[in-house]
Amino acid sequence: MSETSAASAARDSSRTVAAGLMAWVWPGLGHLFLARRGKGLVLMGSILALFVMGVLMDSRLQLHLGIEDPLALLFSAAQMGIGAPYVLARLLGYEAGLVTSPTYEYGNTFTAVAGLLNILVLLDALDTARGVRGK
Amino acid sequence: MRSHLLNLVVFSGLVSTVFATLLRETTRERLRFGLMAFAAFVLSTLVIGWLTNPFPR
Numbered sequence: 474m475s476e477t478s479a480a481s482a483a484r485d486s487s488r489t490v491a492a493g494l495m496a497w498v499w500p501g502l503g504h505l506f507l508a509r510r511g512k513g514l515v516l517m518g519s520i521l522a523l524f525v526m527g528v529l530m531d532s533r534l535q536l537h538l539g540i541e542d543p544l545a546l547l548f549s550a551a552q553m554g555i556g557a558p559y560v561l562a563r564l565l566g567y568e569a570g571l572v573t574s575p576t577y578e579y580g581n582t583f584t585a586v587a588g589l590l591n592i593l594v595l596l597d598a599l600d601t602a603r604g605v606r607g608k
Numbered sequence: 609m610r611s612h613l614l615n616l617v618v619f620s621g622l623v624s625t626v627f628a629t630l631l632r633e634t635t636r637e638r639l640r641f642g643l644m645a646f647a648a649f650v651l652s653t654l655v656i657g658w659l660t661n662p663f664p665r
Contacts, residue, residue: 512629519625579615590626597630
């Protein structure tokens with residue numbers, strides 16, 4: 474491999490890592506970094522709307538890391554898939570939720586699905602950075 | 609937002625938008641796929657809800 478192509482491969486690799494990290498930290502940011510402006514803004518708006526509505530519907534954002542309750546661990550991991558908005562919501566005091574609220578289960582579904590969708594967005598950003606996907 | 613139907617419509621709309629944006633390339637294809645996914649979400653939920661109506665517990 475020539476020096477030029479090695480440097481190009483290293484640059485492409487760091488671009489892919491940066492896009493993946495940005496996509497996880499904030500929904501749509503990875504696509505914006507890759508100059509997919511329209512796609513990034515639509516994804517950002519949709520996923521953030523889903524997450525914010527979930528939080529406002531009294532979803533619980535409890536951090537669960539133990540394996541004694543695998544379903545709680547998976548649920549927590551799904552919510553954390555959205556990245557910084559999850560941390561931000563917890564810092565703003567929304568972590569407890571309200572189990573007696575009529576919309577509690579809806580809220581949980583909204584926040585977990587928002588996180589899972591952001592993982593799909595992250596994978597799409599990685600593919601786009603690698604040139605596997607087009608627009 | 610305490611309306612079950614409104615929750616269903618909002619959830620289906622947002623999830624369909626993300627799927628359409630990720631899985632299709634052109635605006636026309638995205639619109640078509642998004643509307644189909646939205647309809648599938650809403651209609652299948654209503655049908656399943658109707659079928660499970662005799663079994664409340």
